[in-house]
Amino acid sequence: MFKKILIANRGEIACRVIKSARRMGIATVAVYSDADRDAVHVEMADEAVHIGPAPAAQSYLVAEKIIEACKATGAQAVHPGYGFLSERASFCETLEQEGIVFVGPKPKAIRAMGDKIESKKFANDARVSTVPGYLGVIEDADQAERIAGEIGYPVMIKASAGGGGKGMRIAWGQAEVRDGFERARSEAKSSFGDDRVFIEKFIVDPRHIEIQVLADAHGNAIYLGERECSIQRRNQKVVEEAPSPFLDEKTRCAMGEQAVALAKAVDYQSAGTVEFIVDRDRNFYFLEMNTRLQVEHPVTELITGVDLVEQMIRIAAGENLAIRQGDVKLNGWAVESRLYAEDPYRNFLPSIGRLTRYRPPAEGRFGDIVIRNDTGVTEGSEIPMFYDPMVAKLCTWAPTRLEAIDAMSEALDEFVVDGIEHNIPFLSALMQHPRWREGRLSTGFIAEEYPDGFAPMMPDDEEKAVLACVGTVIELLRRDRLDRLTGRLAPHSGVLKPDWVVRLDDEYIPVSIGEGMVSIPMEIDLSVAGGKPQTVISDWRPGEPVWRGTVGEHSVAAQIRPIGNGARIAWRGLSVMTRTMLPRTAELDRLMPIKAAPDTSKLLLCPMPGLVVSIPVAEGQEVKAGETLAIVEAMKMENVLRADRDLTVEKINAKPGESLAVDAVIMEFA
Template sequence: MFKKILIANRGEIACRVIKTARQMGIQTVAIYSDADRNALHVQMADEAVHIGPAPANQSYIVIDKVMDAIRKTGAEAVHPGYGFLSENAKFAEALEAEGVAFIGPPKRAIEAMGDKITSKKIAQEAEVNTVPGYMGLIEDAEEAVKISQEIGYPVMIKASAGGGGKGMRIAWNDDEAREGFQSSKNEAASSFGDDRIFIEKFVTQPRHIEIQVLCDQHGNGVYLNERECSIQRRNQKVIEEAPSPFLDKETRKAMGEQSLALAHAVGYSSAGTVEFIVDGDRNFYFLEMNTRLQVEHPVTELITGQDLVEHMIRVAAGEKLSISQKDVKINGWAMESRLYAEDPYRNFLPSIGRLTRYRPPEEFAAKDHVVRNDTGVYEGGEISMYYDPMIAKLCTWGPDRATSIEHMRNALDGFELEGIGHNLPFLSAVMDHPKFTSGDMTTAFIAEEYPDGFDGVTLDTAVLKRIAAASAAMYRVAEIRRTRISGTMDNHERMVGADWVVSLQGENFPVTVDADREGSTIRFDDGSDMRVTSDWTPGDQLARVEVDGKPLVLKVGKITNGFRIRSRGADLKVHVRTPRVHELSLLMPERLPPDTSKMLLCPMPGLVVKIDVEEGQEVQEGQALCTIEAMKMENILRAEKQGIVSKVNAGPGDSLAVDEVIMEFE
């Protein structure tokens, strides 16, 4: 077995590999850029080597620099994680020439499966179902339009060497095909150093289901069941689960056997994933094979009890697989929520900055409940604009799907994160969405259910009432603390009134708080009451409350006469006022936001790639105004209505902050 391995990656996946290596008694080497000097993976590793400036194309994906780090440290093997050099055949070749083991598949398998065009042809030869498309290279945008017309819209334009949603566009007409081809080509060149593009039919109403395979160097292989990855936005997975709520045993077996046939056809060894689109009749079509460890591998580990990273290391060391297909079971249900540094209220655009508060729920494992959080950040750390915006992968396991979802709801509610925009509210909203909880979803879920973007959650009256009860009890405790001056507790308590009006989400709940030493009974004016108990104290930013014996987790912030409460995806201003103050508050005029309708504001921190218009030009609704690049993704900003450009305040190469004015209109 290896004594020392280098992890050619960063962030949560580097930390994940380090954990398993440590359990196996293997020393680890981290590499880091200028931006990651104080990163968590650097702190966790036994050694760390600096490899260059912040941009990945000057550090993490420069093969010569990684090879220098290997030579300096004497690492015997390299785990590439995912992204970066994980599917780079030249890197695998360089390692082989150096006599260093690659903890991944052979070079020939990377070349065959890493190239989506070649992999489609091999899949067809292996009698794996494939999606109709054009496998040849496409020279320019006009050829892309012609091919798209022949296939029939809608089509998917994809980078041949791509992955992780980079270099992918859906086109529904000629203009979108032309524009999508160029954007995909640019993103592919920037992210992978390979701008080849191919086009395939976009299957409507699809489910994205993938099969995890594991093969050794001795011809043995198993499939470790499937993962459902249909909750996506911009072709990037957001929530994954294992198993799929859609597959039956027969389809699972067929998909697994086809996946292994494909792996054996290219002499595959190590962990890999074969991705499929599955339609409503459970017909499945090969999409691609990812010749690496997947982001969502934890859910497979949770239902099978297998450590995929350990298997990868042992396979790379030449060991035979320690399991056969009959050993692979499905135990319970696992969920994974990807926590991203992106603002769901701004159409999920990237967010950067310092994590002023980062308190994930506690990890633990019991017979009926597991919480796991794979992360690469810490409180006080920076989220950089140079890399993928993932902060953490929060996973839960339960004996069945409903229980796993409920554990995820509670874990998300208890996840404290401040300082940047993040998608925690959206993840919570999905966990409560009836389409998701029923298992009746497709890859179009986000587009269909949130066509105008995510603007928060509207809670029903029953949930609001529970939050109102908890807020009233908490506010009474805060008022006692605030007004404490002298005397006994009993004398002090008489200074705080019992009658309040709790206002939230446009509803008002007049209540009476009847407190005792064990908790409070909140009586509503409709004659109902709720019993609230909690150990919350003023200043705590997380409140674990029981309302009528059922748990309620609230993120709590202080505002005048109340709290900012966040729970179940909702962000609420909760005011708790005396009846008289509430009456007066109804007379206060509403504060209106400033008018920015004649400005184009930068929706996220980023770099201006190009400006498509000039001062004095008339623009039409939907017309491209400029392109902003952030976290390796190009974002085209369009005109919301017809107008004339009066002033352009930014140009190509400019770095902009959120809400900085790019241009103004008459």
């Protein structure tokens, strides 16, 4: 077994590998760029080596620097994590030449499966079911249009060397092929240094289901069930679960056997994932094989009890696979939510900045529930613009699917993140979505259910009652605390007056106090809008970021952020401003003027911190609605900013190659 390994990666996956290596008694070496000098993975490792500037192309993607770090520290092996150099065959070969072990498959398998065009040819030869399409390299947009027409719409245009949803476009008709081809090539070139693309038939209402495989150097190979990865946005997975709520045992077995056959055919040695798309009738088609550890591997670990990172290390060290197919049992259900640094209310645009507060839910087993959080940040960490926007992977396990979803819902409500915008509100709302809870999924789920983007949700009457109760309790405790600090007695302050009004955003809701006392812990009866009294029980104290307790029959974990004369409460994807006041104060509050938002209709603002790729318009030019005004790259993704109406460009304030802050004015309109 190795005595020391180097992790050629960063963030949560570097931390994840370090944890398994530590359990195995293996020393670890971290590498870091200028942007990651104070990163968590650097602190966790036994040693750390600086490898260059912040851009990945000058640090994490430079194989020579990784090898130099191995030689300087005596690392015997390299675990690549995912992304970066994890699927670069030349890197694996160079390591072998230097006598350093690559913790992953051999170059042959990486080349055969790492290229989407070649992998489909290989899968066809191995009699694996594949999607109809054109597997040759497409030279230009004219050829792309011709091939798409021959295949039949809709089609998927995909980067050959792609991954992570980058370099992918769907074309529903001829008009979308040319632009999709150019955008896919541009993203592929920027992300992978390879602009080759191919086209295949797009399966309508597909599910994205993948099989986890393990194979050693001695001919042993197994599959460890499947993962459902259909909840995606822009072809990037957002929520995964294991097992799939759609597969039956017959289909699971058939997919697993094909995945193992493919792994054996390519002499695969390590953990790998064979991805399939599955149609409404459970027909499945090979999509690609990822010759590395997947981001979503924790859900497989939670339902099988197999540490995939440990198995990768043992296989790389030449050990026989100790697990046989008959040993694999799928136990319970696991769900993973990817916490991204992005603003769901602004079309999920990337967000960067410092984590001024980062309080994930407690990890461990709590009765029949397991909570796991794979992360590479801590409070005070910086989220830079140079890398993927994922902050953490929150996972829950429970005996059943709905129990795992409910556990995830509560864990998300307890996950406190401040300093950046993040997608927790969207994830929390998703956990309550009927279609998700019923398992009626497809890769088009987000686009279908949120066609106009994710907007702030409005609470229903039952949710309003819960929020009004929480807001009332917060205010009663605040006033009681103020009375104690000033030496006043509660009866003189009006705290125990029976009638109150809670303002939820712009709605005023009457609340009446019944039995109970203002104390910690609190147990008090409240009646909302003349309804049946509900008992509110909580040991929450002013200043704590998460309010935990029960409101009637509801178990509530809500995030509390103080605002002037009230609090903002976040719960189940809802975020409302609450102010609790006496009835007369509420009457006066209704008369207060509302400040109008500034008019930005004549400005194109940069929606996220990023790099200006191009501005295809000129000053004085008239543009039509839908035409491209600018392309901004952020966190490795190109974002096209289009005109929302016919207009004339009056002034351009930015230029290609310039880095812009959020809300920077790119151009002005007449």
